[in-house]
Amino acid sequence: MKRLEGKVAVVTGSNRGIGKGIAIALAKEGCRVVVNSYREDEEAKNTVEEIKKLGAEAIFIKANVTREIDVRDLIEKAVKKFGKLDIFVNNAGILVSGTVTTLTEKDWDRQMEVNLKGVFLCSKYAVQQMLKQDKGGRIINIGSIAGLVGFPGISAYCASKGGVTELAREMALDYAKHGITVNAIDPGVIVTDMTKGMMDDAATKKMLLENTPVGRFGQPEDIGNAAVFLALDESSFVTGHNLVVDGGWTAR
Ligand code: NDP
Numbered sequence: 001m002k003r004l005e006g007k008v009a010v011v012t013g014s015n016r017g018i019g020k021g022i023a024i025a026l027a028k029e030g031c032r033v034v035v036n037s038y039r040e041d042e043e044a045k046n047t048v049e050e051i052k053k054l055g056a057e058a059i060f061i062k063a064n065v066t067r068e069i070d071v072r073d074l075i076e077k078a079v080k081k082f083g084k085l086d087i088f089v090n091n092a093g094i095l096v097s098g099t100v101t102t103l104t105e106k107d108w109d110r111q112m113e114v115n116l117k118g119v120f121l122c123s124k125y126a127v128q129q130m131l132k133q134d135k136g137g138r139i140i141n142i143g144s145i146a147g148l149v150g151f152p153g154i155s156a157y158c159a160s161k162g163g164v165t166e167l168a169r170e171m172a173l174d175y176a177k178h179g180i181t182v183n184a185i186d187p188g189v190i191v192t193d194m195t196k197g198m199m200d201d202a203a204t205k206k207m208l209l210e211n212t213p214v215g216r217f218g219q220p221e222d223i224g225n226a227a228v229f230l231a232l233d234e235s236s237f238v239t240g241h242n243l244v245v246d247g248g249w250t251a252r
Pocket of ligand 1: 012064193
């Protein structure tokens with residue numbers, strides 16, 4: 001028996017990158033998965049197809065996590081299709097560069113809207129559904145080591161990710177008695193579209209690798225494996241935790 005057989009998960013921002021890695025890792029354990037992204041494109045279709053090839057069920061639901069109406073619709077459609085919601089992964093995110101002196105107010109708001117307000121809105125409707133079911137649940141927020149230690153030049157991103165991790169701790173307390181665990185995963189440098197620009201610059205790539213003690217960058221499946229652990233029934237005593245998956249970056 002696979003370890004997440006019978007479970008239903010929604011992973012935001014899962015047409016590509018880390019979200020896709022999480023969706024596939026959950027599906028490999030028998031979970032039925034809702035793939036989501038802002039755009040409905042070939043990548044979304046391909047991710048659903050890849051999951052189906054693993055023998056798991058998957059559908060795509062388009063939703064902008066910053067729009068309450070979309071988020072409500074995402075949960076409603078997921079529950080209509082699969083009958084319930086057990087696991088919700090707040091993964092969708094963007095990176096807006098800039099220091100406090102160079103960022104515009106608009107940049108700041110855009111960063112916070114997706115990375116922080118999106119997590120609030122999704123958690124609101126996901127937890128409401130889990131409370132209705134009265135069988136507990138799992139909320140997993142994808143933060144970043146940029147929410148734990150400073151990274152120059154990305155002030156709004158760092159602030160948003162600090163918020164995502166802290167919100168997991170706060171929510172863990174609010175819903176502990178209902179069997180809903182809320183944890184954060186804080187990834188280090190993972191190879192995705194978000195980090196492509198950094199990897200394309202040889203000096204930046206060298207610096208990032210030198211700061212990652214295990215000597216390699218993370219892959220989306222590294223975060224997927226961590227998400228599976230937090231999603232398991234056996235992890236019911238793990239809540240309010242911040243699981244750092246960074247190849248040792250913050251251990252130095
Ligand atoms: P990518 O840029 O590869 O993917 C981002 C995903 O988020 C896409 O699926 C995108 O959808 C989705 N998304 C963006 N805005 C919205 C929105 N408003 N509504 C719904 N979906 C949206 O990023 P990563 O995979 O690298 O990052 C995933 C998460 O991991 C983010 O929260 C990021 O901050 C975090 N993280 C990443 C690290 C890394 O090194 N890569 C390190 C630490 C944390 P679409 O394709 O439609 O745009």
